[in-house]
Structures are given as C-alpha cells and as structure tokens.
Amino acid sequence: MKTLRFLALAAALAAGGAHGQVKDKAPVDAGPYVPSPQSVVADMLKIADIGPKDFVIDLGSGDGRIVLTAAKVFGASGFGVEIKDNLVKESNEAAKVQGVADRVKFITADLFKTDISKATVLTMYLLPNTVNMLKDKLLTELRPGTKILSHDYPLSGWIPERYVQMDLEDKVAISGVTTTLIYLYMVPAKVGPAWTANVPVAVSKEPIRLNLKQQVTRVSGVARVGGRDVPVEEGKLRGEKLSFRLGVGSKSYEFSGTVKGEAIVEGTVAGPGTKGAWTAALAK
Ligand SMILES: C[S@@+](CC[C@H](N)C(=O)[O-])C[C@H]1O[C@@H](n2cnc3c(N)ncnc32)[C@H](O)[C@@H]1O
Known part of the structure; x- marks a missing residue:
C-alpha cells in the first residue's frame, strides 16, 4: 500500500x-x-x-x-x-x-x-x-x-x-x-482591532488606546500611552487568555487578561513597583 x-x-x-x-x-x-x-x-x-x-x-x-x-x-x-x-x-x-x-x-x-x-x-x-x-x-x-x-x-x-x-x-x-x-x-479567542483600556495610574493617567492585529494566536499592534505610540510586544493568545508587554518610558509592564467578546476582563498588569488590575472595552 x-x-x-x-x-x-x-x-x-x-x-x-x-x-x-x-x-x-x-x-x-x-x-x-x-x-x-x-x-x-x-x-x-x-x-x-x-x-x-x-x-x-x-x-x-x-x-x-x-x-x-x-x-x-x-x-x-x-x-x-x-x-x-x-x-x-x-x-x-x-x-x-x-x-x-x-x-x-x-x-x-x-x-x-x-x-x-x-x-x-x-x-x-x-x-x-x-x-x-x-x-x-x-x-x-x-x-x-x-x-x-x-x-x-x-x-x-x-x-x-x-x-x-x-x-x-x-x-x-x-x-x-x-x-x-x-x-x-x-483555539484562540477573536480579539477586536481597537480597545480602550483602563489601567493603574502608575502605568498611565489616561486610558490607553490599543490597536491590535491578530494572526491566529499572535497579537501585535501599538498602544497610545500619554500621547506616544509604543509597540505591543510578545502578544499572544492561549484560548481566551491574552498577554503582552508594553514599554512605557523606561519601564516595562506585563499585561494579561481574558477576552470575553467586547471586553477584556480579569486583567492584571505588573511592572517595576506596580501590580494592579486593568480592563478594556472594544472601541466603537
Ligand atoms: C489516516 S486515517 C486516520 C484514522 C484515525 N483517525 C486514526 O488516527 O487512527 C484517515 C481516515 O479519514 C477518512 N477520511 C478521508 N476523507 C474523509 C472525509 N472527507 N470525511 C470523513 N472521513 C474521511 C479515511 O477513510 C480514513 O479512515
């Protein structure tokens, strides 16, 4: 055969x-x-x-x-x-x-x-x-x-x-x-293209705008933080779990959260001297 x-x-x-x-x-x-x-x-x-x-x-x-x-x-x-x-x-x-x-x-x-x-x-x-x-x-x-x-x-x-x-x-x-x-x-969740994220003030005093691009489990894009664009680094999805890193000024923050349709919930962000919660909503 x-x-x-x-x-x-x-x-x-x-x-x-x-x-x-x-x-x-x-x-x-x-x-x-x-x-x-x-x-x-x-x-x-x-x-x-x-x-x-x-x-x-x-x-x-x-x-x-x-x-x-x-x-x-x-x-x-x-x-x-x-x-x-x-x-x-x-x-x-x-x-x-x-x-x-x-x-x-x-x-x-x-x-x-x-x-x-x-x-x-x-x-x-x-x-x-x-x-x-x-x-x-x-x-x-x-x-x-x-x-x-x-x-x-x-x-x-x-x-x-x-x-x-x-x-x-x-x-x-x-x-x-x-x-x-x-x-x-x-199988990854589907992550919408644009999000407004509320993060601890230590990371940003204003909400962060996230523009994301998904290729199966890989996520890339830019985040608008304090009037500047920074790259979304090492973005990935494991099922509904999204994680990525943002460099803000001289600090680097690790983000993780759960994608639930039009919201990202149960988010945690950790960086130098900071550990807190974040959430995001799909931008209309
Ligand atoms: C390599 S065997 C694998 C059998 C089993 N999954 C295993 O791992 O022992 C592939 C099987 O797919 C079936 N198959 C091929 N084309 C198919 C189709 N279009 N729809 C359903 N079964 C199909 C074949 O008849 C064959 O039994």
Missing part, C-alpha cells in the same frame, strides 16, 4: 486540484485508512490532558480507536466522523462491546461538512494539505480554548502549544520512517 507520505506528496502535487475539489459534490479525500498506532493515540490524549468532562471529535475516525480510547480509558464522550461506512459500523460495534456506546458514536459523513462546535478536544490524522484546508473551519466553529491534536502534520502558520517528536518502529510500515509528531494547538 502506498504510504501516507507518498500520498501526501501526490496530493500536494495536485494542490490546485485539492482546492478545486471542495466545490465538487464528492467529498474531499482527506487520506487513506491508516490507523494511528495505539501508543500515539494514548500520547495524543495524554498531551490533551483529557478527562471525563471532555467531548472528543475525531475527524476521519477510521476504526474509532481515538474516540473509543478517550471514552474507555479517560472517561470522555464524543464522536467520530468517517466516510467509510464499514469502518463506522465496526466502530459503533466496538463502542457497544467496550461498554461506551452511551457516550460515543460514529457517523458516516464528510468531515468537512460536519458540525464540530461541540468539541473540547479535536483530533486528526489526515493528509497535510487537508489538515490545512480545515484551518478556517477550526477557527470559525471551535470555541476558544478547544484543544486540537494533529498526528504528524502541522497547521501551517499556527504556533503549537506543544509538539512532541518520537521515533516509532510501527510508523515505518505507514510512512516509511520512524519519525512521529504530535502537535497540540489551542
């Missing part, structure tokens, strides 16, 4: 076609049925720190092993979506046998057209071009803080929370090499 990487290459060479296929009636083929080794499944779920409160969705669920393990070993619930009906039947049978059919199910459907908004953890082992075709869907449908785990292939342009690399003999038959990667991402 052709290897995943070979198919990845073939798919990449047909890249124009891959995008064109979205418009076609037939579902995009996101990859052949190649199960993740069970040890990788366990590692993915451990890296996600999965527990009974989690709802796991596996895109292209194959024989169901990721969702089944999440339910049986970690007490989670969830579903798998798979295009091949025989694999879906097999997975639902396995759920019954393993006593987890009340918490997990498997459906025959196109993963690109499946509502994934219930996920707290989303997993995938798909060809690299299709992983990247999912980026807009992931950002639009998943809630901030949702964990995304991808076996072997990254979301290009996204900064992973964590990635783990290991060598597994099991992978030689799949991809021709022992190298195995697991990427963990966290």
Whole structure:
C-alpha cells in the first residue's frame, strides 16, 4: 500500500486540484485508512490532558480507536466522523462491546461538512494539505480554548502549544520512517482591532488606546500611552487568555487578561513597583 507520505506528496502535487475539489459534490479525500498506532493515540490524549468532562471529535475516525480510547480509558464522550461506512459500523460495534456506546458514536459523513462546535478536544490524522484546508473551519466553529491534536502534520502558520517528536518502529510500515509528531494547538479567542483600556495610574493617567492585529494566536499592534505610540510586544493568545508587554518610558509592564467578546476582563498588569488590575472595552 502506498504510504501516507507518498500520498501526501501526490496530493500536494495536485494542490490546485485539492482546492478545486471542495466545490465538487464528492467529498474531499482527506487520506487513506491508516490507523494511528495505539501508543500515539494514548500520547495524543495524554498531551490533551483529557478527562471525563471532555467531548472528543475525531475527524476521519477510521476504526474509532481515538474516540473509543478517550471514552474507555479517560472517561470522555464524543464522536467520530468517517466516510467509510464499514469502518463506522465496526466502530459503533466496538463502542457497544467496550461498554461506551452511551457516550460515543460514529457517523458516516464528510468531515468537512460536519458540525464540530461541540468539541473540547479535536483530533486528526489526515493528509497535510487537508489538515490545512480545515484551518478556517477550526477557527470559525471551535470555541476558544478547544484543544486540537494533529498526528504528524502541522497547521501551517499556527504556533503549537506543544509538539512532541518520537521515533516509532510501527510508523515505518505507514510512512516509511520512524519519525512521529504530535502537535497540540489551542483555539484562540477573536480579539477586536481597537480597545480602550483602563489601567493603574502608575502605568498611565489616561486610558490607553490599543490597536491590535491578530494572526491566529499572535497579537501585535501599538498602544497610545500619554500621547506616544509604543509597540505591543510578545502578544499572544492561549484560548481566551491574552498577554503582552508594553514599554512605557523606561519601564516595562506585563499585561494579561481574558477576552470575553467586547471586553477584556480579569486583567492584571505588573511592572517595576506596580501590580494592579486593568480592563478594556472594544472601541466603537
Ligand atoms: C489516516 S486515517 C486516520 C484514522 C484515525 N483517525 C486514526 O488516527 O487512527 C484517515 C481516515 O479519514 C477518512 N477520511 C478521508 N476523507 C474523509 C472525509 N472527507 N470525511 C470523513 N472521513 C474521511 C479515511 O477513510 C480514513 O479512515
């Protein structure tokens, strides 16, 4: 059987076609049925720190092993979506046998057209071009803080929370090499472009105007402080948690806060001799 990487290459060479296929009636083929080794499944779920409160969705669920393990070993619930009906039947049978059919199910459907908004953890082992075709869907449908785990292939342009690399003999038959990667991402909140921030007087006597630009989890921009523009440094989002640094005069302040729609709440700011609270509202 052709290897995943070979198919990845073939798919990449047909890249124009891959995008064109979205418009076609037939579902995009996101990859052949190649199960993740069970040890990788366990590692993915451990890296996600999965527990009974989690709802796991596996895109292209194959024989169901990721969702089944999440339910049986970690007490989670969830579903798998798979295009091949025989694999879906097999997975639902396995759920019954393993006593987890009340918490997990498997459906025959196109993963690109499946509502994934219930996920707290989303997993995938798909060809690299299709992983990247999912980026807009992931950002639009998943809630901030949702964990995304991808076996072997990254979301290009996204900064992973964590990635783990290991060598597994099991992978030689799949991809021709022992190298195995697991990427963990966290869906960021959407941060509006302009904010008015109320900060401790030690930082600024006037409210600060923040003009921010978001690129997935990275945040950059400028802050208008005391009539001067200063850069927003090291801005990043972990789910709803926003953090950045501002240099005001000779002092440097670390900001953190929680993005809740049109407000930034639970903010703390710390700098030389100053520790206080801040909040911000989206500027109209
Ligand atoms: C590499 S396997 C991964 C199986 C499983 N997630 C695992 O890690 O063990 C990819 C699976 O995606 C399924 N698949 C491919 N394109 C799909 C699509 N458009 N919708 C749903 N499933 C799809 C394939 O049938 C295959 O079973």
